[in-house]
Amino acid sequence: MKSTATKSYDELREQARQLRLDVLEMTTKAGSGHPSSSWSPVEVVTALYFGGMLRYRPDEPWWPERDRFIMSKGHAAPLLYAALSHAGYFEREELWRLRDVGSPVQGHPIQGMMPGVEATTGSLGQGLSLGLGHVLGGRLAGKNYRVYVLLGDGECEAGQIWEAAMAAAHFKAGNLVAILDYNKFQETGPISREIALEPLVDKWKSFGWNVHEVNGHDIEEVLSTLQLVKQLEATGQPQIIIAHTIKGKGVSFVEADFTFHGRALNAEQAELAREELDATR
């Protein structure tokens, strides 16, 4: 069982770097995908899967007691697949079939098509509701798993997110943890310019959630906050961690250009990106 694995912060940072490299290779080989959206929540996903937070069994993917991880921002599928493969759910070779005909490694996640993929996402705004369903089911079945949902910031414009937020507080879903990858950009531009979310903390608070803010690239801070929300489970208040992140984190020219949303790096760009990521080793 991987949940007890303890890695040093340095090892986790190296794990994060490996995930970024895999996302790069996958999307560049596929010639499409969302590398920048996959890079912003890398440390969050690393903390969950490799920092001892999620309880899971790669050889028994649908273990009923498992903690759930739902990738609501489905366009970060490459990151999800990379994490699952590094966690031991399937061979890493599968990653290079991203978006190929006949491959289960679909452009956006399809529930159950790969082991460990909990939900079909990609039409945005749907993951939090699914997470709440898992919470209610776990409660009814007398299980004590936790449910983590990774939200994009853009998808918080969808009404369903707020329907789910309202219901989660009503049902006292203390073991529901939303992590909002607040990279400040949606497809067409800066969120503040397109359709502003602020005041975001106040919005979640007013819906009855306990709100935490972290630097989403600081693995220590992410981990300590994930530990904290575990301890707050008994309060019955749903928990949200607003992770301030940088879209395209790790590759300077992608960080500087939001149009990389939904666009893979070409071979030359990928070479430059690889050099940058290798330099941070």
Added chain:
Amino acid sequence: MQLGKQAGLKLSDAPLRNVFGDALLDLAKSNPKVVVLDGDLGNSTKAEYVRNEFPERFFNIGIAESNLVGVGAGLAGAGFYPFIVSFSSFLLCNAYDQIRLAVAMSEIDATIIGSHGGITLGKDGPTQMGIEDLALMGGLPTFTIIVPSDPATMHAAVKAAPDIKGPVFIRSSRVPMPFIYPMEDTPFEVGKANVVREGTDLTIIGCGMMVSAGLDAAAVLAEEGIEARVLDLHTIRPMDIGAIAAAASETGAIVCAEEHLLQGGMGSNVARVVAEENPVPMRFVGLKDVYVESGDPWDLLKKYNLTADDIVAAGREVVKAKKAA
């Protein structure tokens, strides 16, 4: 107008929605995995019968259909069998994309109940009526689509649902439907249409309340010397191609009748099968590109040509066309 009277069917006092509530409660008693998700209409859909006995397995998610479907799908992921219940109009039109991803594409085991299907909810008017539900469900691969025609098949369908692999849609209704089948040992097999009346001159293919109307029509046609077979196509998908092909080859003429828009409903799907298997003259009874208004259900059926009389007229016509061919 009294549905099933001309055919001599035994009337039911209970609206089909009440029958559904009873059936769901029966199932919940025998299957502890069954959970019910309500969109704050449990007193209308009668899903509340379960709330009264098993409150811990009943979740009112409120007037938020997108979330309703998502939470239901999550409960399936947690190992339960969800019945997601609301008016078919609100549920399908508000939460189509959620049903598409979280239920259909994910191929989860779950049942969606579209209550108040058709126009016979009557006086609440077109905003509440589910006249496009079969077309919408038809647009979602992986769903089994069932339209019970009487109390017995409603019970049988609800009971059968958890054993069906993948998602299921069952249409419920606000009005009573007469008994076509016995409540015990009801002949009901998913995907297998029932011949409820034999005949050789034409086949009336119906679903829901239009099966009773079809039986009434057959009784009238018989007085004119026209013997109609009546086929209860309770499962719209998977469609019983064999029964439809047999209807075409053995009777040579088909009338389809449904309480639904003609576009994308039962009849248009039957026509596709007939066109491929054995083209014969066809006529269609259903709603023609229209939103109907508030009104007494039976007045509305009359005004919008969804009665046994309309099936009779279509039957005469199609037999004439068959002879002319």
